[in-house]
């Protein structure tokens with residue numbers, strides 16, 4: 578299985594003989610404001626509890642997530658990153674065939690293939706920022722019956738939102754065939770008002786996957802969750818290994834969910850900085866930016882410039898890591914994705930983009 582992800586600061590640091598903390602990582606999309614202030618001290622105080630087993634039922638964390646998302650505790654499960662949920666899907670929910678709206682997170686395909694599912698990658702159009710339309714979905718679902726459809730809101734790497742009418746259409750078509758809709762909303766915290774989480778009350782075939790790793794900067798602690806009908810949630814829980822979520826991750830989640838001010842500040846900051854960063858990049862000759870709705874930007878390099886792999890190498894030698902998107906099926910060689918970081922770091926990247934272009 579080929580694993581290509583952003584964020585491998587350890588591998589890069591080793592190659593460059595640097596400390597991982599010295600790498601300016603634009604390849605993994607982690608909130609530049611994270612973690613929330615006070616988290617480190619809170620976890621330091623909780624550390625003695627790490628000698629005991631974690632709460633096997635994740636009681637406090639689940640209660641708080643249910644309160645946060647205005648649903649019942651039976652509609653929530655927590656996991657060791659949302660990736661764990663993706664890997665539970667085929668066995669726990671009996672998925673033998675799936676349609677993945679592509680380009681998308683590579684672990685959907687990996688997890689399903691590992692479980693010997695038949696997988697169709699449905700290539701969404703660049704003109705709709707790689708989100709499906711009603712016609713697109715109808716075209717596929719009229720030809721084949723699948724156990725599940727996987728898609729994301731906002732999607733990655735483009736960061737585009739799914740429109741409500743299309744999602745309702747997908748839910749309608751899937752209901753008629755008894756298929757599940759898995760909606761990845763791991764980046765929706767950056768535009769929470771656009772989440773479709775309330776639909777879990779009216780659609781028992783909808784499972785929403787969310788994460789706390791991106792928005793709260795807990796990627797190394799691992800913390801994700803799913804929202805769905807009590808039936809889907811209990812099936813997923815049955816297949817999950819015990820103590821999947823360690824004590825510090827549980828306490829980190831509990832602490833973070835109480836930080837209302839941090840959430841508001843982040844959303845405002847990221848929205849403003851994403852716009853400013855995108856405008857600066859657009860002013861550099863040869864780069865086209867997708868506007869996005871989360872904390873990352875998809876950039877297309879003009880054909881007259883070298884591919885993203887060359888830019889990746891150029892920046893790597895300067896201690897900067899970007900996500901070359903050529904491994905995303907259908908994107909080709911000239912796309913890269915970058916996280917929105919702090920203004921001075923974003924400006925540094927733009928300076929290097931100028932240098933790159935001036936060398937051609």
Ligand SMILES: Cc1ncc(COP(=O)(O)O)c(C=O)c1O
Pocket residue numbers: 657658659660661682729732733761763787788789790791796800801
């Ligand atoms: C779209 C998408 N979904 C899910 C994940 C998994 O995130 P995590 O396992 O850290 O919750 C990622 C990670 O990069 C992602 O980009």
